[in-house]
Amino acid sequence: MKRKKKISYAKYGYIFCIPFTAAFILFTLYPILYTILIGFTDFKGLGTSSFHFLEDPFLNYKEILASPTFRTALGNTFRLWGCNFLPQILLALLLAVIFTNRRHKVKGQGFFKVVFYMPNIITAATVAILFGSLFGYPMGPVNDLLMSLGIIKEPYFFMQNKAVARGVVSFIQFWMWYGSTMIVLISGILGINPEIYEAADIDGASAWGKFLYVTLPSLRTILIYTLVTSLIGGIQMFDIPQLLVAKSGPDNATLTTSCFIYNQAFSGSYMYNRASAASMIMFLIIAVLSAIVFYLMQDRSEAAEKRQQKKIAKEKNRVRKERG
Amino acid sequence: MEKGKTQKKRPSGVMLLVYGLCIVLTLLSIMPFLIMVVNATRSTTEIQQHAISLLPSKYLLNNLKILTGKSFNPIVGFKNSILISTGATICTVYFSTLTAYALVVYEWKMRKAFFAFVMGVMMIPSQLVSIGFYQFIYKIHMTNNFLPLILPAVAAPACVFFMRQFMIPTLHIDVVNSARIDGAREFYTFNKIALPMMKPAIATQAIFSFVTNWNSLFLPMILLTKQEKYTMPVMVSLLKGDVYKTEYGSIYLGLTLTVLPLFVVYFLLSKYIIAGVALGGVKE
Numbered sequence: 001m002k003r004k005k006k007i008s009y010a011k012y013g014y015i016f017c018i019p020f021t022a023a024f025i026l027f028t029l030y031p032i033l034y035t036i037l038i039g040f041t042d043f044k045g046l047g048t049s050s051f052h053f054l055e056d057p058f059l060n061y062k063e064i065l066a067s068p069t070f071r072t073a074l075g076n077t078f079r080l081w082g083c084n085f086l087p088q089i090l091l092a093l094l095l096a097v098i099f100t101n102r103r104h105k106v107k108g109q110g111f112f113k114v115v116f117y118m119p120n121i122i123t124a125a126t127v128a129i130l131f132g133s134l135f136g137y138p139m140g141p142v143n144d145l146l147m148s149l150g151i152i153k154e155p156y157f158f159m160q161n162k163a164v165a166r167g168v169v170s171f172i173q174f175w176m177w178y179g180s181t182m183i184v185l186i187s188g189i190l191g192i193n194p195e196i197y198e199a200a201d202i203d204g205a206s207a208w209g210k211f212l213y214v215t216l217p218s219l220r221t222i223l224i225y226t227l228v229t230s231l232i233g234g235i236q237m238f239d240i241p242q243l244l245v246a247k248s249g250p251d252n253a254t255l256t257t258s259c260f261i262y263n264q265a266f267s268g269s270y271m272y273n274r275a276s277a278a279s280m281i282m283f284l285i286i287a288v289l290s291a292i293v294f295y296l297m298q299d300r301s302e303a304a305e306k307r308q309q310k311k312i313a314k315e316k317n318r319v320r321k322e323r324g
Numbered sequence: 325m326e327k328g329k330t331q332k333k334r335p336s337g338v339m340l341l342v343y344g345l346c347i348v349l350t351l352l353s354i355m356p357f358l359i360m361v362v363n364a365t366r367s368t369t370e371i372q373q374h375a376i377s378l379l380p381s382k383y384l385l386n387n388l389k390i391l392t393g394k395s396f397n398p399i400v401g402f403k404n405s406i407l408i409s410t411g412a413t414i415c416t417v418y419f420s421t422l423t424a425y426a427l428v429v430y431e432w433k434m435r436k437a438f439f440a441f442v443m444g445v446m447m448i449p450s451q452l453v454s455i456g457f458y459q460f461i462y463k464i465h466m467t468n469n470f471l472p473l474i475l476p477a478v479a480a481p482a483c484v485f486f487m488r489q490f491m492i493p494t495l496h497i498d499v500v501n502s503a504r505i506d507g508a509r510e511f512y513t514f515n516k517i518a519l520p521m522m523k524p525a526i527a528t529q530a531i532f533s534f535v536t537n538w539n540s541l542f543l544p545m546i547l548l549t550k551q552e553k554y555t556m557p558v559m560v561s562l563l564k565g566d567v568y569k570t571e572y573g574s575i576y577l578g579l580t581l582t583v584l585p586l587f588v589v590y591f592l593l594s595k596y597i598i599a600g601v602a603l604g605g606v607k608e
Contacts, residue, residue, distance in 0.1 A: 012510045013430030017438060020423040023478035024445060027457065032448070034456030049463065061480050098342055112346050114594045115353045117601065121590050122357075123539040125557040126582050129564055130360055133575060136375070144375040166479055174350065180601055187602035236449055239541045239557075243564055258542075265455055266546050276455045283452045290447070 060277035081234030109281035199315030401559035423489035
């Protein structure tokens with residue numbers, strides 16, 4: 001009887017993973033390999049199915065890297081991402097600290113969280129076109145508002161100004177994501193051991209000191225996570241720059257790498273080979289950047305953790321001594 | 325009581341600033357949508373005279389007539405989006421739970437390696453997949469078919485990760501063992517015992533999966549070329565084109581129609597959504 005109970009169920013582990021693995025191989029792995037392969041060929045044109053490997057295998061890569069449009073797109077992508085991420089993380093941190101303050105509870109927190117997060121679930125395509133209309137010329141709501149307030153006399157063609165077009169893309173990204181980042185940071189702050197704060201209070205630490213030396217170091221892992229996910233998402237930014245301004249704005253002001261890839265492959269020229277090379281370059285950039293961020297932050301965070309643990313131990317000792 | 329004390333101390337300028345900031349941000353979240361909804365009921369001439377108004381007008385039906393008289397068809401878009409999002413969501417939550425079950429319940433040699441593999445898949449950017457995916461689907465003549473937008477949802481690494489984190493403390497191996505003693509087969513145990521226990525996690529992930537699929541633009545835009553197959557976001561991108569150039573009222577109405585179902589879902593389920601976002605962030 002006992003022996004019968006010891007049947008090995010291990011094979012079901014393998015069996016239950018088959019759907020995931022099969023879907024991955026068919027819909028992710030195979031397409032990726034195909035993308036990489038196309039990047040080394042002369043594959044272009046709608047409806048063609050035959051292609052040849054290039055004599056110089058890296059010709060597409062060289063062409064892409066030399067293309068001024070691609071460079072503009074790459075520069076734009078980072079500029080648009082940076083201008084959204086910095087204010088986003090700062091505002092999210094500020095709100096997270098405000099909402100977790102135990103002494104001064106903000107009333108209506110639940111409501112504010114729901115409202116701040118709301119733009120995140122709305123279709124990005126809709127948001128892009130909505131903002132395009134809000135900043136419309138000659139008579140969009142923003143123009144109407146500015147004229148009623150007497151700030152401008154004539155309607156202004158916002159989307160023909162490079163800086164404004166870029167600013168609006170960054171603003172939309174910021175507006176859609178700060179609520180989400182805030183909620184993540186709030187749950188991070190709530191997860192910090194309250195003893196650390198008590199120890200800091202006993203030390204007579206100021207609110208600013210507590211934020212700098214307790215909250216920020218404890219949030220490091222979550223901040224890295226936010227940075228990396230935002231970076232990966234930001235580099236792939238597509239919906240909003242694609243739909244906000246016609247033809248990527250003046251002088252390609254809002255052209256991102258994803259829009260560049262889309263234009264290469266699916267509109268007009270059907271240059272699948274160059275689009276593939278461009279997406280490979282994008283992937284390498286993402287991989288290298290994520291690796292750098294993880295490497296830099298990991299080492300420091302381990303050292304900081306050790307330091308922090310020592311600090312906590314010290315504080316605990318001190319508290320014990322004072323009490324007894 | 326302590327609370328009361330501090331509350332009396334508080335009417336400081338700082339708290340006023342805090343509430344001021346919160347109110348400004350609230351307006352920032354709501355105003356664009358409010359303008360959109362109100363303008364959906366106004367005529368193009370009214371909008372051209374004053375683009376901001378808080379008073380609805382009476383041109384809703386007229387705008388709807390202009391909107392649907394051209395290429396924009398909200399009912400078709402809605403139906404297609406529902407089909408794809410529902411199909412993809414079912415695939416994602418069911419098979420992710422199954423994969424997580426394999427990772428939690430069974431002891432097998434490759435278990436750790438497989439989990440590392442799932443985590444690695446999470447890092448792959450979609451753009452790297454898209455060109456090859458399009459060529460693959462084009463070659464097997466499946467463009468303008470919904471299956472290529474639904475079936476890939478079976479492999480959803482982030483969802484597997486979440487389900488595993490949730491399953492470890494929730495599902496005890498004793499429950500599985502006692503089902504085995506009763507003679508239940510493994511697949512039956514999963515469907516009838518493990519799956520119901522995972523309901524809260526499944527609900528959270530289903531919401532996120534549904535919203536993500538509903539909002540997705542890139543793949544539907546390259547795969548669906550026939551207008552009767554368009555999803556809501558692809559339909560929305562039509563509003564950008566020349567067809568509706570000066571029909572402001574209809575453009576706002578089209579946008580409103582795409583957002584309405586999301587608003588309903590959000591305000592019904594916002595509690596779970598906010599909790600889900602908070603949970604997703606604390607994974608270490």
